[in-house]
Amino acid sequence: MKYIKTTCPVCGSENGFTFLQKYKYDNPLFAAGSIVHCNNCEMIFVDPMPDKEALQKYNAGYFDNAHGGVNKDKLTSAFISAVNLLRVIYVEHFNKEQNGSIRNILEIGPGGGQFAKHWLSRHDDIKGYTGVETDEVCYPNLKATGVKVFSSADELPVDQNYDLVVISHVLEHTSHPAEFINACTKYLLPGGTLFIEVPCKDFEHKGSVEPHLLFFDKKPMNIFLARRGFEKIHTSYHGNTIKDLKAKPSLFNKLYSKWRNFLLYRNITFPFSIKEHGLEEVSDPLERAAVKPFKAHIEQDEPSWWLRAIAIKK
Ligand SMILES: [Zn+2]
Incomplete structure (x- = not known):
């Protein structure tokens, strides 16, 4: 077995790592990377991490670099x-269980502002919605949604506190997750809620995972959040299971989804938008039809596309 000398970004362990595979990349920034497993906490991550400054530059143009422009x-x-409405409902549900009150929200990487849009339309008692977004392409839309935008967590006003911090599909891009979470939750009030969503071990079912650097599962996520000062941690799997995602779609399934998309583009939604458990509050039939095959509304027992974590700051 290959000996790897590194430090686990989640548990800090310095011994006992297993090499899993070379990192498949497009940008040379990731060329040296391997995907390794921490034998202590089971975190899977890229080693060595790319250069911090180069990564920052890469992330600043994220929508151009990784997604070929905003779709x-x-x-x-x-x-x-x-999918953002489903996340909002998930956070609302947890908050209700905790008897929490959410008036000030901070979202890290709000991107297109869809989580903010749904939260603001469902709650008229919000005092402030702040976003930290590195990609300036997103600013006009975020401002129009009602989000006050900053380009870095260091710029956040020191006298502002938050009841909820949302970090959705951002954490897996960071090379120093502990520092990152500390900076993002510095102004989260004790008793406030942190919501995180990341892909769950997506290297297992994707050809390329660039630019993802961290591959969480439930166990390392729980250890990570407990070490960062969170309690009442709840983690859950959502979406298609990794087992299903690894299976190649049959010819029938490929043709079916082509036919389905053909009809949906023509606003023929009724065969695909029948309400089912978990989709009750998604009122737009096209949205229901679009999200249904991905099963984001279904909590799974086994590792699946998305891992959600929600917790309370001590
Ligand atoms: Zn570890």
């Missing part, structure tokens, strides 16, 4: 809106 395709937009 405005009708079905994609419907999916993104629906």
